[in-house]
Amino acid sequence: MSLLLDTLRAQFGSAQVLTGPDAAPFERDWRGQFPGQARAVLLPRSREEVQAMLRRTAEFGVDIVPQGGNTGLVGGSTPNDSGRELVLSLKRMNVIHRVNTGDLSVHAEAGCVLAMLQHEVQDYGALFPLSLASEGSATLGGVLATNAGGTQVLRWGNARELCLGLEVVLADGTLLSDLDGLRKDHRGLNLRDLFIGSEGTLGVITAAVMKLVPAPRTRLAAWLTLASLCDVLHLFRSARYHLGESLSGFELMNASVQALLEPALPVRSAPWAVLLELSSGQEEERLRSQLEAWLAHELAMNPQRPRFLDAVIGQSEAQFAQLWALRESIPERQTRAGGNLKHDISLPLDVMEAFLAAVEPALQAVVPGLRPQVFGHAGDGNLHFNLAPPPGMGLPELRERHGEALTRCVFDHVALHGGSFSAEHGIGRLRREELARTLAPERLEWMRRVKALFDPDNRLNPGRVL
Helix, strand or coil, X not given: CHHHHHHHHHHHCHHHEECHHHHHHHCCCCCCCCXXXXXXXXXXXCXXXXXXXXXHHHHHCCCEEEECCCCCCCXXXXXXXXXXXXXXXXXXXXXXXXXXXXXXXXXXXXXXXXHHHHHHHHCCCEECCCCCCCCCCCEHHHHHHCCCCHHHHHHHCCHHHHEEEEEEECCCCCEEEECCCCCXXXXXXXXXXXXXXXXXCCCEEEEEEEECEECCCEEEEEEEEECCHHHHHHHHHHHHHHHHHHEEEEEEEEHHHHHHHCCCCCCCCCCEEEEEEEEECXXXXXXXXXXXXHHHHHHHHCCCCCCCCEEEECCCHXXXXXXXXXXXXXHHXXXXXXXXXXXXXXXXXXXXXXXXXXXXXXXXXHCCCCEEEEEEEHHHCEEEEEEECCCCCCXXXXXXXXXXXXXXXXXXXXXHCCCECCCCCCCCCCCHHHHHHHCCHHHHHHHHHHHHHHCCCCCECCCCCC
């Protein structure tokens, strides 16, 4: 191993081969749940250096852990504790090569931070619509490797739907490049989709061409409170029908999550709250009138028992930003409140209410006083179903004594209701046993065959996903 590091330093320089304290920031995830020890951290500055590093490490048979912004939640981008894996960080590959206003696309390197990408394309009158709470740290390569979605999936889709081209380096240094950015291209099999969502197990994403959309002239946000999940789902279906393509976000939060946001809540908390977003090329007055007319329609439909209890509409761009900042602060506030057991699930909308009605009593039977903190993207069925310990119990005790039973309870109920135990956070190390337990053997076998085809020596992110 010393010979390998000497060889890498001689070829790339000491500044691109970090060890010891310099490597420490890359060896643990942001929550500290998956600490590890890397033999070294490699910091390439170009796709050619990625190719050269992978070729050189292949000669020594060393395992590689690709890493983007390191904002994941399932241990997919940090080294294990063997001290033998090399982290390949793409953070220095952050060049935006071109913003194409003609076909509304952007060609950027994998290390570009989402917030930087969003800011850059604004100057061209465009919007990069992939938005998530960690966008100040998450990188383009990372969100593609996990097929992240975030808050705008309802209108624009996941990372996969936004990707027009991909550049990937395989374990042996081979470059696969498809950066034409064509929206229609049927020249054989679409290999691109194999790498999106593969979590760095098939190849290292080094660049991509992504869709942009025209920057909306107007954005409005409204915060509504509701008495039940049934009302939330009714309101979503109504909004989807009456507001049409203007509806770009529909986020729900239960009472436990709202408690974390006090005293910053715009209205008094309720059993459920919704943050609704409209974005459009219409003038603000017209869009606001459309929103207000819809709310009035909902009140008129059942004045004795309206579907929502209270509503606040942001009156300016600053208030729009404040409402969204409140929603996006939830993960950080959960951490400050002591943390929780995290479950990233998806369900068909028509069974979501039945799922919660069944799973919450089952969880209370395991740990009385447990506090489910439920929030997420109602429009696409993705719930962040997190479990905070009851008063008087810390998260380490909850995880040690009950963590496995609670997670099994959640996932078993998800399966019974036709959902998925991993909506957008991925598999990594945390969920690989669950994948093996629940996925059809035929699907697992073909996943292993695909992995063996692209990475026959199992050097890229071994022990993750499969």
